[in-house]
Amino acid sequence: MTLPDIPILSTAIAIVISWALYALFCSYILEAWVQIKADRGRFMKNYMYQQLMDNVNGINWADGIYSHGTIDLLSRDPKKPSNDISPKLFAETLIEVVGSSHLVQSGIVSFKGPPTAYQSPLLRSFKYATLILNTSDVISLFRQGMNSAEVKASKDINGNINEAEIHNYLVGYFENWFTEFTQRLTLWYKKKTRETLFYLGTIVAIFINVDSLQLFDFYNNSPTAVAGVTRFYKANPNWGSDTVSNTQLNLLASTLDSLVKETKLPVGFQHSVFKDKTFQQHVKSNWWLGALKFLGILISGFAASFGAPFWFDLLKKATSKP
Amino acid sequence: MQFYNVHSHIFNIRNAPKNFLNLFLPDFAASLVDRITNTDAGSNMFQMLLSRFGGNLGKRYASFLQVGKSRNQREIFENLKNQYDDPHLEIVALTMYMEKCGAGPSETGYEGQLEGIVEVKKENPDNLLVFLGIDPRWKNTGKELKDTVERYFETKIQVSAERSVYPFVGLKIYPSLGFYAFDEKLKETFEWAAENGVPVLSHCSYLGGIYNNDTDFVNGSLNPIDVYEGKKYADTFGDGTQPPSPDKSTNVFKWIFGQNDNKRNLNTCSYFLEPASYRSILEHFADKEKPLKICLAHYGGDNHVLEESEGKSPGKLYGMIQKNWCAQIKELIYKYPDSVYTDIAYTVGNRATHCAFFKDMKDPVLQNRLMFGTDFFLTEQIIPEKADYNTFKTAAMNQPIGNTNVWEMMASKNTRSFLTSKYYP
Numbered sequence: 001m002t003l004p005d006i007p008i009l010s011t012a013i014a015i016v017i018s019w020a021l022y023a024l025f026c027s028y029i030l031e032a033w034v035q036i037k038a039d040r041g042r043f044m045k046n047y048m049y050q051q052l053m054d055n056v057n058g059i060n061w062a063d064g065i066y067s068h069g070t071i072d073l074l075s076r077d078p079k080k081p082s083n084d085i086s087p088k089l090f091a092e093t094l095i096e097v098v099g100s101s102h103l104v105q106s107g108i109v110s111f112k113g114p115p116t117a118y119q120s121p122l123l124r125s126f127k128y129a130t131l132i133l134n135t136s137d138v139i140s141l142f143r144q145g146m147n148s149a150e151v152k153a154s155k156d157i158n159g160n161i162n163e164a165e166i167h168n169y170l171v172g173y174f175e176n177w178f179t180e181f182t183q184r185l186t187l188w189y190k191k192k193t194r195e196t197l198f199y200l201g202t203i204v205a206i207f208i209n210v211d212s213l214q215l216f217d218f219y220n221n222s223p224t225a226v227a228g229v230t231r232f233y234k235a236n237p238n239w240g241s242d243t244v245s246n247t248q249l250n251l252l253a254s255t256l257d258s259l260v261k262e263t264k265l266p267v268g269f270q271h272s273v274f275k276d277k278t279f280q281q282h283v284k285s286n287w288w289l290g291a292l293k294f295l296g297i298l299i300s301g302f303a304a305s306f307g308a309p310f311w312f313d314l315l316k317k318a319t320s321k322p
Numbered sequence: 323m324q325f326y327n328v329h330s331h332i333f334n335i336r337n338a339p340k341n342f343l344n345l346f347l348p349d350f351a352a353s354l355v356d357r358i359t360n361t362d363a364g365s366n367m368f369q370m371l372l373s374r375f376g377g378n379l380g381k382r383y384a385s386f387l388q389v390g391k392s393r394n395q396r397e398i399f400e401n402l403k404n405q406y407d408d409p410h411l412e413i414v415a416l417t418m419y420m421e422k423c424g425a426g427p428s429e430t431g432y433e434g435q436l437e438g439i440v441e442v443k444k445e446n447p448d449n450l451l452v453f454l455g456i457d458p459r460w461k462n463t464g465k466e467l468k469d470t471v472e473r474y475f476e477t478k479i480q481v482s483a484e485r486s487v488y489p490f491v492g493l494k495i496y497p498s499l500g501f502y503a504f505d506e507k508l509k510e511t512f513e514w515a516a517e518n519g520v521p522v523l524s525h526c527s528y529l530g531g532i533y534n535n536d537t538d539f540v541n542g543s544l545n546p547i548d549v550y551e552g553k554k555y556a557d558t559f560g561d562g563t564q565p566p567s568p569d570k571s572t573n574v575f576k577w578i579f580g581q582n583d584n585k586r587n588l589n590t591c592s593y594f595l596e597p598a599s600y601r602s603i604l605e606h607f608a609d610k611e612k613p614l615k616i617c618l619a620h621y622g623g624d625n626h627v628l629e630e631s632e633g634k635s636p637g638k639l640y641g642m643i644q645k646n647w648c649a650q651i652k653e654l655i656y657k658y659p660d661s662v663y664t665d666i667a668y669t670v671g672n673r674a675t676h677c678a679f680f681k682d683m684k685d686p687v688l689q690n691r692l693m694f695g696t697d698f699f700l701t702e703q704i705i706p707e708k709a710d711y712n713t714f715k716t717a718a719m720n721q722p723i724g725n726t727n728v729w730e731m732m733a734s735k736n737t738r739s740f741l742t743s744k745y746y747p
Contacts, residue, residue, distance in 0.1 A: 049336070049429050058421070059433035063336060067394045067438060079393075102440045102489065103433050106477035110469070 011219040013318060014226040015212065017233045018265075019303035020311030021256060022210050026201045026304040030193070038080030043189055044182075045081045051181065056136035057103065064097035065090070087182075091174035098142060099125030107132035120163050126170070145173040194305045201304025202297060209271040211296035212303065218266055228263040233315065323730060325411050326451075326737040327711070329523070329619055329667035329695025332398040332415045332442065335390045337435040339425035342386075345535055345584060365391060389699035395438040396445065402698050403449060405708040412451055414695070414741075415439060416494040416523060419457035423499045424536030424587075432460065440479060440489050447481045451741065453492040453523055457499065458507035468510035475520070475745055491746040492521040497594035500534035504602050506549040516607050516614040519743035526595055527620035527668065528639070528647045531700075533591035537583050540590050541568040550602035558602060559642055566593040566642060592640035597622070597650035599642070604658045615740055617663040617693065618654070621679075622647030624672040631678035652682075655691045663740050666732070667695035670714050671704040680721045683728045693740060694718075694733040 034040065045066060052062040065071055066081065070093050074082040098104065099122055108128050116131070118124040130143045149169035154162050205211070219226050236255075260267050273279060273293065283290045303311070335342070343352040358364035365387050392398045402413060417435055421427050430438065436454070443450050454474060461467040471493070478486040493515055497503055503524060515522055525531055534540050544555075545565040551558045556565035569589035593599070597618055607614040621627050629636055630648040643650065655662045669675050682688045694714065698707045705713075718729035726735070 053429070053431065055427075055431070057433060058431040059437060060336075060430045063394075063430040063434045064437055067396065067441060072393070075393075079391075101437050102474065102477065102479065103437065105479075106473040109477055110473055 010223075010226050010230065011216065013315070014219045014229045015216055016311055016315055016318070017229050018210075018215055019212070019300070019306075020233075020308055020315060021259075022201070022205075022300060023197070023304045023306060023311055024308035025256065026197055026204060027308055029204070030197060030200055038077070038083075040083040040189065041075070041081040043192065044083045044085075044185060047185055047188070052138055054133075054136050054138040056134045057139065059101070059103060061094065061098060061138060064101065065093050068093050068097055085178075087175035087178040088171065090178045091171040094174055095126050095170060096122060098129045099123075101129070104129040104132060118163060118166075120167065123163055123166060123170075141177065145170055145177075148173050194307070197307065198301045198305035202301030204304075205297040205300040207272055207274075208268055209273070209276075210267055210300040211293055212299035213292055213296035214266055215296075222264075225263040225265060229259070232259050233319075323734050324738065325408060325733045326693075326741070327411065327413045327695055327698075327733075328617070328693045328737045328740065329665050330402060330413055330415050330698040331418070331700065332395045332402065332439065332698075333390070333418060333435055334392050334395060334398060335386065336429040337395070337418075337420075337438070338386070338390065339420050339423060339428055341425040342420075342532075345423075345425055345532060386700070389702055395435075396442050398699065399442050399446065399450060402707060403446070405706070406711060410448075412449055414451045414453060414492070414523075415442075416453045417455040418494065418496055419455045419460050420496075420499065420532070422457065422459045423532065423534045424539065436474070443487070443489050444479055444481050447485070447487045451491045451746065452489060453494040453521075454490045455494040455496065456508065456511060457495070458501050458505040461507070464507040464510045467507055468514050471511050472514060488745040491741060491743065492523060494523050496525045496531070497599075498525060498531060498533045498591040500536070500539060500543055500591070500594065502546065502548070502555065502594055502599050504548045504550050504555075504599065506547070509549055512603065512607070512614055516610060516612050518745070519612065519615065520745065521615040521617065521663075521740050521743065523617040523619055523665075524595075524600075525620070526597060526618035526647070526651065526664075527623035528595075528626050529588060529592060530620060530623045530668065533588045535584060535587050537568075537587055540587055544568065544590070544593055548602050550606040555599070556642070559598075563642070566590075569640060589640045593642070596641040596643065597647055597654055598645075600654065600662075604654060604661050607661060608658055613658070613661040615663065616661055617665055617740060618651050619665050619667055619695070620669050620697070621664045621666055621692075622649075622651055622669075624669040624675050627669055627675045627678050628672075631675075631681065652688065656687055659687055659691070663691045663693055663736065665693040665695040666714075668697035668701055670694070670696065671701045671710055673713065676714065676717050679732075680718070680728060683721065683723060683731065689723060689731055690736055690739070692732050693737045694729075 045062070048062040048065070049060055052065070053060045070089055071082070071085060074085065076082075104125060108125075111128065111132055113131055116124050116127040118127060126142075127146060130139065130146045133139045133142075149166045149172075150161065152169045153165035156162070201210075219229075259265075269275060279289070279293070283293075341352070343356055346352075347355060355368055358368065368387055389398055389401065392401070399413075399415065403411075417439055419432050421432050428435065432455075439450075439452050443452055454471060456467065456471060458464075458467070461470055475488060475490050477489070479489045480486045493511070495503060495508070501508075512522065514520070544567075546555060547553065548555050548558050554565070556563045569586040571586065571589075573585060600616065600618065603614065604616070622630075626636065626646050626648040628634075630646045630652075636644075636646045638644070639647075641647075651662070651664050655664065666675070666679055670679075679692065683692060696707055696710050701707065701710060715729055715733070718732060719727050721728035723731055
């Protein structure tokens with residue numbers, strides 16, 4: 001016996017299936033918007049600007065990186081920056097941008113400290129940058145990278161440091177930093193997506209009447225609908241998986257529509273607060289109905305914010321046989 | 323013959339203060355507009371609305387939305403360059419220090435703006451002439467400011483294996499952002515500029531352009547010591563002269579939308595720009611072997627140019643001298659003919675002013691001091707750069723002056739004389 005076989009839980013399973021499908025529907029809308037706006041690229045760019053702003057020296061190193069040909073040429077449209085920057089490309093560009101900046105080059109002329117002995121102009125300029133620029137969180141990062149590379153690089157019998165090794169270690173250091181940064185960025189983006197999905201889920205729920213409380217009541221009183229929804233899930237177990245094909249994705253809207261018709265779910269614009277005359281009349285005399293509707297819609301928004309994979313995973317666990 | 327546009331801007335929105343839009347709109351609207359204009363459709367819609375209903379400042383911001391949201395300064399410069407039929411035209415791009423104008427810092431930082439334009443200069447060494455924007459608040463002391471400026475000018479940039487060029491050719495100041503040109507911290511830099519023939523271009527348009535929106539700072543900075551005279555600014559107009567007083571008027575409509583302070587700050591900041599505030603500097607450098615070349619840009623603004631030409635009274639002005647700004651600039655040119663220049667940037671977009679320019683170009687002193695500039699990209703909503711340039715060029719070429727014409731004088735000879743220095747020989 002599995003959970004769905006317990007009559008009292010079948011309604012809950014039907015609700016979860018509805019939430020899973022609704023979350024999937026909202027995710028598709030959001031994904032389309034994200035693609036159009038190149039939102040991931042913008043998100044990454046904005047955070048890069050935030051993290052690499054060097055207030056003490058009055059310069060944002062991210063601006064130099066994004067204006068540099070190696071990164072600039074990766075974006076298909078000026079307003080659609082790429083979010084696919086490899087750590088190595090980032091590291092090499094950063095070293096060049098910092099070292100070749102006019103801020104550093106003009107500072108080298110008046111630098112009173114000991115000269116750096118690197119043969120490579122790239123390394124020499126970057127080393128000067130770590131010496132000339134005023135201390136800030138960003139410059140501390142650069143200094144640590146340079147120091148770490150110098151400590152690790154080998155020396156020949158005359159005590160000359162291997163510059164190629166220094167370069168590789170320096171690039172490696174910034175590659176690691178960028179990898180860690182992008183990992184955090186992924187988490188931050190997930191949080192942002194969840195928030196956006198909540199707002200989107202709530203707004204869409206208002207327009208197509210995805211009222212979780214009403215649905216619960218409906219399923220409770222309609223075993224046929226519960227059976228229909230459960231049957232639909234069993235027939236399409238891969239909706240929530242990552243391997244779903246594009247053709248299947250395109251079919252989602254029409255499939256959901258036929259499911260709603262088959263089970264007579266109170267979902268759709270004709271059931272919304274804007275069209276449902278009965279609801280409009282009742283809510284005038286009983287404000288509690290309006291509050292319940294609002295609560296039901298908010299719950300749907302929360303359900304959408306969890307994302308389809310979460311609900312499908314839950315369903316898989318709930319419906320699998322021990 | 324080499325021609326020039328002596329006045330343009332190529333900074334983008336990331337170089338401008340984060341709350342730049344709040345200078346023009348109520349806070350709630352500014353936030354909304356900023357979000358919506360991140361898309362092309364939203365940006366286009368607001369450009370249209372601001373151009374129609376936003377007045378002069380609205381048009382400036384609309385232009386900012388149109389061009390300033392470009393990817394970087396390189397893209398804006400390419401846009402500008404492509405509008406000219408003369409591939410050899412040299413364009414002066416003015417950088418601006420806007421970090422302390424009461425609208426928050428920029429996203430790139432000021433040095434970031436400079437790095438961006440230096441990169442554009444590397445790619446366009448023969449078309450782009452960069453003016454370095456300076457502000458007394460940029461560095462802690464006058465010496466530090468002068469040392470920084472000198473270092474930035476002296477360090478050549480490599481444009482190819484065999485060629486390097488000076489990145490900057492002039493200085494730019496924007497006093498309405500909250501300081502007077504006679505500020506103590508600017509003095510050493512101006513002395514260095516005079517010594518090397520480096521030109522200085524100052525914004526000088528009545529109620530035109532941006533301003534400082536930090537009311538307390540603005541109101542507290544109106545009557546500092548004029549370092550060249552050694553006394554309070556108001557006293558340079560005669561002992562007992564009333565000091566500049568901030569605008570304290572109330573506009574109910576603007577007050578409701580939280581914009582009353584903005585309007586008042588715009589008015590009050592006029593004191594910083596007034597041509598009369600440059601007298602002491604000009605007097606100081608007139609005594610030197612090498613005078614400071616300074617361009618009081620915009621010729622006072624189109625309204626003042628027209629009113630001066632028609633002999634109309636300007637009405638009550640926010641300034642120490644109740645006198646038309648165009649007339650004030652002319653007076654300074656007559657008095658300091660080796661120092662003072664002016665340009666017709668932005669003002670030229672109003673075609674009615676052309677006759678006034680042509681009339682002034684018949685004057686033997688003024689005809690050597692007026693320069694052509696457009697103020698791209700802040701003019702784009704009024705008149706596109708190409709039309710602005712072509713219209714004025716065509717009209718000016720038909721205005722003979724001896725063996726030459728107004729166009730050659732304004733766009734070539736006068737500008738060349740203004741720009742010539744150690745860094746632009």
